[in-house]
């Protein structure tokens with residue numbers, strides 16, 4: 001869990017004031033929430049559209065605003081990677097007076113700062129849990145769909161890169177190296193990348209806990225980061241990062257994304273010069289001597305702060321707006337995304353009760369059953385699955401989208417009738433969404449890998465029903481060769497009548513048998529005993545119980561023991 005300490009909230013008051021962050025104290029109050037750290041609550045009824053927090057972009061911790069921004073720029077490190085490296089320098093090198101950000105960062109990284117080279121109780125994503133814990137989670141959604149029990153080569157490569165930069169900056173600029181990045185062996189690896197990542201990982205995981213502490217810091221960042229704009233990309237946003245998650249959100253984080261990528265303004269000279277000049281401008285800024293001495297870097301930073309005395313233009317600040325009326329006393333929630341608990345745990349380190357988006361992966365069980373269908377040989381099955389990946393799945397998606405649209409229209413008509421007013425949601429749809437939600441989803445969309453996507457759709461939903469994709473696949477696999485090659489009836493809505501026809505009845509009945517066989521193969525997960533003293537016992541047990549509940553519901557739905 002990446003929770004802050006309610007008792008230490010005062011620590012960020014000075015930072016909030018100096019950074020000109022506006023918090024509507026008449027409407028908001030901070031409380032300690034059981035198992036969820038600090039949360040923000042409504043002190044009074046809050047009308048829809050009220051702006052409850054405003055934060056200048058200069059007060060957001062980003063790769064562009066941090067003390068080593070010029071060094072990061074020089075190395076082309078931006079976004080979340082930039083934040084990760086910058087946090088190490090703010091917390092462990094500049095710390096205290098020398099870092100404008102220290103009060104805020106030491107508040108959100110309090111637990112991390114308590115850890116040292118000997119600490120074992122680090123806050124880590126499941127891929128870095130003990131093997132015993134990972135064994136318990138084998139076969140869960142986290143394992144099958146998200147591959148979340150594996151360690152990651154990309155974070156390892158980032159660590160190697162950061163160690164090298166740190167040693168280079170020490171040599172060139174006499175900038176001290178954060179303890180977490182001190183590793184001569186890594187610093188001296190060949191530049192050409194001719195090394196075995198697995199070997200390096202083993203070295204890092206055995207030599208001391210620096211690499212794991214590096215991952216811990218990344219995990220905290222991942223649980224708190226917001227997408228800001230084209231210039232800053234991502235940032236840690238004081239106060240805004242104290243709203244807890246719920247899939248039904250009360251607020252939106254709004255930020256003008258379309259700003260100049262060179263200077264961050266919405267209106268500036270860079271936006272009006274031809275591309276080539278633009279590149280020159282960028283190059284000029286990159287060519288500035290990045291090795292100012294440490295005090296100079298900090299002085300520049302403080303001067304930048306000084307300049308912020310001026311009025312903040314509205315495009316230069318982000319806001320939190322209530323998207324509907326919020327009742328007095330209610331906890332105010334943001335949404336980090338529409339995710340099942342496995343994804344919440346992997347990305348943000350927590351699990352919520354009664355999440356309607358929870359699922360149980362059935363890919364492995366489906367695979368076993370599909371290999372053993374009486375009327376189909378291996379190549380028949382292969383042919384159908386390959387048609388499904390290439391064509392069938394997107395046809396079904398279109399069909400499901402059409403059904404969703406129809407249902408939405410019906411709901412809309414119903415609520416219009418009830419309210420007897422016409423409502424317009426266009427404004428809602430125009431908001432710029434927070435990174436925890438949209439950024440991640442877009443990234444996922446971009447990277448959708450056809451080969452894994454279709455497997456991910458084979459699951460039981462939270463109510464223990466088979467996903468529509470699994471149901472349809474079972475129908476496809478239950479067809480005779482003729483039916484499959486000639487009609488593919490199930491994808492032609494005009495032929496729905498045929499579903500009731502004599503020909504299709506045996507297909508559906510066989511499909512149901514297949515489904516039952518798949519569900520019956522899914523075994524309940526073994527729940528660990530508290531006496532086993534597993535460090536992540538609590539979150540792990542929650543995940544396993546959630547999946548077991550779904551499996552039991554499914555067995556009941558399908559009349560299985």
Ligand SMILES: C[S@@+](CC[C@H](N)C(=O)[O-])C[C@H]1O[C@@H](n2cnc3c(N)ncnc32)[C@H](O)[C@@H]1O
Nearest residue numbers: 001002003004036037038223242244245348350
């Ligand atoms: C952006 S912070 C939210 C503020 C946080 N509660 C704090 O004390 O600073 C995200 C972290 O809050 C916690 N959190 C957020 N929503 C939660 C929820 N619905 N249930 C449990 N923990 C939650 C998790 O530890 C998560 O990593």
